[in-house]
Structures are given as structure tokens and as C-alpha cells.
Amino acid sequence: MKDGFVGQAAAPGVSPLAAAPPAQAALDLSGAKSRNVSERLIGAFLFACGSLSILTTVGIVFVLIFETIEFFRLVSPIDFYTGTEWTALFDREYGVLPLVSGTLLIAVISMAVALPLGLMSAIYLSEYAPDRARAVLKPTLEILAGVPTIVYGFFALTFITPNLLQPILPQTEVFNALSAGIAVGIMILPMVASLSEDAMGAVPRALREGAYALGATKLEVSTRIVVPAALSGIFASFVLAISRAVGETMIVVVAAGARPNLVPNPFGQIQAMTSYIVAVISGDTSVGGRVYLSLFAVGATLFVMTLALNIVSQRMVARFREVYQ
Amino acid sequence: MSAAAQSRDVLVAPDTSSRLRRREVQGRVLRGLFAGATSFAVIVLAVLLLSIVLDGYDWLSWRLITEMPSRRPEEAGLLSALMGTLWVISLTAIVALPVGIGAAIYLEEYAPRNWWTRILQTNISNLAGVPSVVYGLLGLGVFVNLFGLGRSVISGALTMALLILPVIIIASQEAIRAVPLSLRQGAFALGATRWQVARHHVLPAALPGILTGTILALSRAIGETAPLLVVGAAGYIAFNPNSLTDQFTVLPIQIFNWTGRPQDDFKHLAAAGIIVLLVVLLGMNAVAIFLRQRFSKRW
Numbered sequence: 222m223k224d225g226f227v228g229q230a231a232a233p234g235v236s237p238l239a240a241a242p243p244a245q246a247a248l249d250l251s252g253a254k255s256r257n258v259s260e261r262l263i264g265a266f267l268f269a270c271g272s273l274s275i276l277t278t279v280g281i282v283f284v285l286i287f288e289t290i291e292f293f294r295l296v297s298p299i300d301f302y303t304g305t306e307w308t309a310l311f312d313r314e315y316g317v318l319p320l321v322s323g324t325l326l327i328a329v330i331s332m333a334v335a336l337p338l339g340l341m342s343a344i345y346l347s348e349y350a351p352d353r354a355r356a357v358l359k360p361t362l363e364i365l366a367g368v369p370t371i372v373y374g375f376f377a378l379t380f381i382t383p384n385l386l387q388p389i390l391p392q393t394e395v396f397n398a399l400s401a402g403i404a405v406g407i408m409i410l411p412m413v414a415s416l417s418e419d420a421m422g423a424v425p426r427a428l429r430e431g432a433y434a435l436g437a438t439k440l441e442v443s444t445r446i447v448v449p450a451a452l453s454g455i456f457a458s459f460v461l462a463i464s465r466a467v468g469e470t471m472i473v474v475v476a477a478g479a480r481p482n483l484v485p486n487p488f489g490q491i492q493a494m495t496s497y498i499v500a501v502i503s504g505d506t507s508v509g510g511r512v513y514l515s516l517f518a519v520g521a522t523l524f525v526m527t528l529a530l531n532i533v534s535q536r537m538v539a540r541f542r543e544v545y546q
Numbered sequence: 547m548s549a550a551a552q553s554r555d556v557l558v559a560p561d562t563s564s565r566l567r568r569r570e571v572q573g574r575v576l577r578g579l580f581a582g583a584t585s586f587a588v589i590v591l592a593v594l595l596l597s598i599v600l601d602g603y604d605w606l607s608w609r610l611i612t613e614m615p616s617r618r619p620e621e622a623g624l625l626s627a628l629m630g631t632l633w634v635i636s637l638t639a640i641v642a643l644p645v646g647i648g649a650a651i652y653l654e655e656y657a658p659r660n661w662w663t664r665i666l667q668t669n670i671s672n673l674a675g676v677p678s679v680v681y682g683l684l685g686l687g688v689f690v691n692l693f694g695l696g697r698s699v700i701s702g703a704l705t706m707a708l709l710i711l712p713v714i715i716i717a718s719q720e721a722i723r724a725v726p727l728s729l730r731q732g733a734f735a736l737g738a739t740r741w742q743v744a745r746h747h748v749l750p751a752a753l754p755g756i757l758t759g760t761i762l763a764l765s766r767a768i769g770e771t772a773p774l775l776v777v778g779a780a781g782y783i784a785f786n787p788n789s790l791t792d793q794f795t796v797l798p799i800q801i802f803n804w805t806g807r808p809q810d811d812f813k814h815l816a817a818a819g820i821i822v823l824l825v826v827l828l829g830m831n832a833v834a835i836f837l838r839q840r841f842s843k844r845w
Contacts, residue, residue: 281681
């Protein structure tokens with residue numbers, strides 16, 4: 222509490238009045254000393270709680286780096302990042318590109334579902350929807366966002382593939398990238414919709430009113446004023462959605478099969494990075510072997526990809542906050 | 547452009563009525579499209595629930611929650627998975643709740659505005675975006691192998707706690723931030739210490755929001771499959787966990803296991819298991835919504 226007044230006056234949510242009351246002879250301060258000690262202990266404990274998250278990050282980074290370095294002693298990183306064949310389950314070829322292309326295919330399919338639908342939903346919710354419609358639509362999106370991914374995987378495998386895809390596209394296999402990608406798209410749709418809606422909600426009313434005053438229709442205001450004004454926030458939601466799709470595991474494990482393929486066929490099996498990790502771990506792998514270590518090399522690649530996407534998304538959000546405050 | 551320019555040349559008012567009508571029609575068509583896109587979510591949710599209920603309804607019975615898993619679908623149940631979920635989630639809550647709320651109090655009430663706090667805050671939002679399967683690898687590397695806890699309940703729970711910690715911190719921070727400054731100032735003016743202000747004034751006022759966020763985070767943990775698969779929850783466990791170091795399985799992993807079997811009966815069993823899982827999640831969400839409605843205050 223020594224520098225309470227000056228040093229912390231600027232902190233948000235922290236009162237500048239935190240300095241300890243001045244001791245006065247008339248007050249009985251016999252409890253003050255123990256109070257100060259426990260104050261400091263509690264402060265230290267809370268600081269430790271706050272800093273634990275750093276430890277988590279350090280833990281993730283160290284585990285991934287150590288095991289990946291170990292892996293690169295056995296398999297050269299050049300082979301790993303340029304190899305076009307992945308037969309790790311037989312402990313032979315470790316070229317990660319087929320897994321990356323599987324992951325990217327899932328991301329592309331899911332984006333094709335989630336981007337247009339999410340953006341249109343956001344426009345509707347932000348600009349058009351009457352209160353009665355919002356009262357139904359918002360909770361529905363929340364529930365959709367809360368459905369466990371294993372349920373989406375089951376849905377893709379037992380409904381989307383046999384009831385929607387196979388009747389129209391008979392070449393579709395039981396396990397295929399298309400149904401998994403569609404399910405991932407449904408999973409991330411609520412996120413795209415609600416984050417984009419937030420961005421549109423932050424566009425000042427005056428901008429809309431100016432356009433209306435010039436005779437624009439509601440559609441023109443929505444698509445030519447609000448959407449461009451909220452664009453960085455909308456893009457941020459897209460990027461975050463891609464990151465989510467890249468990291469999605471269970472849907473891909475359940476519905477997309479387990480065949481790594483450099484040029485993946487959307488109607489056939491693929492293996493993504495995440496589903497490789499689960500496929501290996503579900504089998505019996507000895508700790509420390511090449512197959513075991515490959516998990517961490519794939520995990521590290523995945524981690525770097527999603528982290529980069531998340532940072533890009535945060536930058537975009539920060540930019541759109543600056544504009545209207 | 548050229549039409550407008552021409553009409554200006556001959557000083558005749560342009561015929562705007564047909565263009566205006568076209569713009570209005572355009573507006574109405576796209577409005578319908580936007581509404582349709584939004585209702586897609588409702589339709590998907592309805593189809594998803596309906597297809598699962600149709601798949602699993604006939605297999606729904608009390609046997610499902612009183613029996614152990616079995617190789618014969620007509621005898622199989624979810625008991626060990628339910629107990630496993632109960633163990634893992636309780637432990638996760640015990641670990642993640644105090645740490646998460648403590649971190650939120652630190653960041654909102656204590657932290658000075660310096661580089662370390664900024665790093666903490668950025669780090670927490672980045673952790674929230676790390677794929678859950680990577681948390682699984684962390685748990686496998688640290689808890690299972692480095693600490694030697696093995697493929698046990700405690701390894702799973704600690705991994706889950708780290709996974710939902712950022713979510714709890716962010717939700718609690720928002721709840722604490724919503725408490726008005728005047729409340730703190732009143733307490734400080736009466737000579738309360740920083741902890742007394744946080745403990746007796748801020749925390750009670752923010753508690754409904756914190757609890758809502760926490761319950762939602764826990765219900766996310768209940769549905770998580772991938773990290774626990776990586777940490778080593780087994781697919782076939784026919785006993786209930788009795789201690790922290792026992793092997794375990796959880797609801798979504800049992801469902802995953804059944805989904806992967808080739809026989810049709812197991813697919814129906816998986817659908818019935820999903821119904822049980824969704825009922826559990828629905829119950830938790832209902833509690834969260836109730837807390838939000840009942841105790842939330844507008845300042």
C-alpha cells in the first residue's frame with residue numbers, strides 16, 4: 222500500500238483512495254499490524270493466481286519445444302516440413318504437409334459455410350431483426366455455440382453424410398472431409414455472427430443517419446455504410462473463426478476419417494493435424510519413441526498456426542476499437 | 547452515370563421512380579436472404595436435436611445410467627462415465643475456481659498498470675485461443691509424464707482446469723468491472739483495506755456474474771473430449787474411479803467410443819448417451835440463466 226495513491230491512481234477500476242488511513246493517536250490500532258501482514262499475504266496470493274497463466278504458457282511452450290527438438294534429432298526438420306508423405310502410424314515417413322493440407326481443407330470448407338451465413342446473420346441481427354426475432358435467434362445461437370463438438374461429429378457422421386451428401390453426391394465415402402467441414406462451419410457460425418454483430422453495433426448511429434438523410438435504403442445503409450465501417454472487426458471474427466477451425470479436433474476425428482493425403486479429396490477421407498494427435502494417442506504408443514515425439518512436433522506446428530491467427534485477429538480488433546472511441 | 551448525365555443535359559428530371567422501386571425490391575429480397583441465413587441456425591439446431599432424439603430415444607432407459615459399459619449394447623450403460631465426469635469436473639472446479647477468481651480480482655482490483663499486467667492480460671486472451679488438443683499435450687507432457695501422475699483422474703482434472711482458467715478469468719473480470727466505482731470508494735473512505743473492499747463489497751456484488759461465467763466454463767469442460775483423450779482417459783473402463791490416481795473415462799469419451807463401433811446398435815447407444823450429455827449441459831445452463839436473471843443487478 223506504500224505507493225497506493227500516486228502509483229495506482231491511473232489503473233482502471235482501482236480506486237485512488239486505497240492508501241492506508243493515517244494513524245492517529247486516538248485510534249486503537251492494535252489490530253493494524255496483523256491486518257497489514259494478512260493484507261500483504263493475500264495480495265501475494267492473488268498475484269500468484271494472476272501469474273499462473275504465464276506458467277501455463279511457459280509449460281505449453283516448453284513441453285512443445287523440448288519434445289519437438291527431441292523429435293528433430295530423429296527426423297530432420299527439413300524432411301518434416303517439406304515431406305509429402307505421412308505414414309507415421311507405421312513409423313516410416315514423417316512429412317507433415319499431408320496433415321496440413323487436410324487441416325486447410327477443413328478450414329476452407331467450414332469457412333465457406335460460416336462466413337457468408339455468419340455475416341448475413343450478423344447484418345440481420347444488427348440492422349433488421351425486430352426484438353421478437355432477436356429473442357429467439359440470440360439464445361439459439363448461444364445454444365448452438367454450446368453444443369459439444371463430439372455431438373457435431375456424431376451429427377456429421379450419422380446425418381450430414383448419409384442423409385444430405387450421399388443422396389446428392391453418391392461418390393461420398395462414409396468418412397469424408399466435406400461433412401466434417403460443414404459441421405465445423407456450423408460450430409463456428411455463432412462465433413462469426415456474434416462477433417461481427419458486436420463490431421456492427423459499435424458503428425456510431427450518426428453514420429447510419431447521415432446515409433438515411435441522403436436517401437439511402439436500409440439495404441444500402443447496411444451493406445455500404447455499416448459493413449465497411451465495421452470491416453476490421455468483421456475480419457477479426459473471420460480470422461478467429463479460421464483459428465478455431467484449424468484447432469477443431471473431435472468433429473474431424475469422428476467424421477473425416479484417418480487417411481493423410483497431400484491433395485485431399487473432399488468426398489473422401491483426410492487426416493488433419495488434430496485428428497492425427499488423437500489417432501496416435503488412442504493407439505498404444507510407447508513414451509519417448511519416434512511416434513510419441515511426432516505428436517509434439519505436430520502439436521507445435523498447430524500451436525504456432527493458431528497463435529499467429531489469434532494475434533492477427535487481436536490486432537484487427539484493436540484497430541477497430543481505436544476508430545470509434 | 548451516362549443516363550443521369552444525359553438527362554441533366556436536356557434539363558429533364560430523371561425518371562427516378564423505377565430506379566427507386568428497383569432499390570426497394572432489392573432491399574426486400576436481401577432482407578429475406580439475411581433473415582433466411584439467420585434462421586438457418588435455428589433449423590440446424592432443430593434438425594440436430596431431432597435426428598439425435600430419433601436415433602437414441604428407443605435406447606433411453608434407466609439402465610443407461612445404472613450400468614457399466616459392456617461389449618453387448620443392450621446391457622451397456624454410462625455409469626463409469628458419469629462418475630468419471632463427476633470426479634473430473636468437481637476437481638476441475640476446486641482447482642480452477644479459486645485461482646481463476648483470484649486472478650480476476652488481482653487484475654481488476656490490485657494490478658498496477660505496468661508492462662507485467664499488460665503481459666498477463668495479453669497472455670490470458672491468447673491462452674483462451676489455444677486449441678484444446680494442445681492443452682492435452684501439455685497435460686500429457688507435464689502431469690502424466692513429468693510429474694508421474696499417470697493417466698489418472700487428477701491428470702485429467704488439472705489439464706481441464708488449465709483449459710478453462712482463461713474463460714473463468716475473463717468472465718469474472720467482466721463481472722468485477724461492472725461493479726460501480728462508488729461502492730469501492732465508499733468502503734475505502736470508511737477505512738477498509740484493499741482486500742476488505744474486494745472481499746466484502748466487490749466480490750458479493752460481482753458474484754452472480756462470476757458464477758454464471760464459471761458454470762458456462764464448466765459446462766464447456768464437460769463437453770470437451772480431445773484433451774482428455776490425449777491425457778489418457780481410456781475408452782473402456784468398467785469401474786468407477788475411487789481415488790485421484792485411478793483411471794477414468796468421461797461422458798463424451800464414452801460417446802466417442804460408441805460412435806466408433808461399426809455395429810448400428812452402438813450408434814443408437816451413442817445417440818442415447820448424447821441425450822444424457824445434453825440434458826446435463828441443459829441443466830447447468832438453466833442454472834446459469836437462473837442465476838443471471840435472479841441476482842443480476844443494474845447499477
